[in-house]
Amino acid sequence: MSNINYSKLLNLFLSFLLINSSLLIIYSVFFPNSTFLFFGQSYIEVLALTDTGGNGHINLLTYPLSLYLMCTLGCIQYLRTQRFFYLNFLTILWTTVLVSRIISLLIKGDVTIDLYFFFGILTEFLIAPSLILFRNKLIKDS
DSSP states (O other): OHHHHHHHHHHHHHHHHHHHHHHHHHHHHHOTTSBOTTSSSBHHHHTTOOOOSTTHHHHHHHHHHHHHHHHHHHHHHHHHHOOHHHHHHHHHHHHHHHHHHHHHHHHHOOOOOSHHIIIIIHHHHHHHHHHHHHHHHHHHHO
């Protein structure tokens, strides 16, 4: 019985993650300079990204979009197939993001408490542990 509950919770969690990453794909590709959701700033301003010239404008799109696309495709594939391979992929992906965030915080150490902190940085600290918890519960129950 608990396997069904964790499975449903994981599917709900991944559906939310899928919607979120899909929305980020749309904004980053098609509306980077328009007001981003309820932030009152553009997508580029919310992420504090600037075009530094040269190929900077390509980098601003490539790196965040790579993360969003990998997350979106991983969520779609897991929700479609329920195969642990995709859950493992998402767990590795978001653990890597979390480790990268921790390293950047340790090196830079300058965190601004704003809307992006709560909806961006803080969520990065929740996604990987949540995926690990779901993964461990599902493995234990199977």
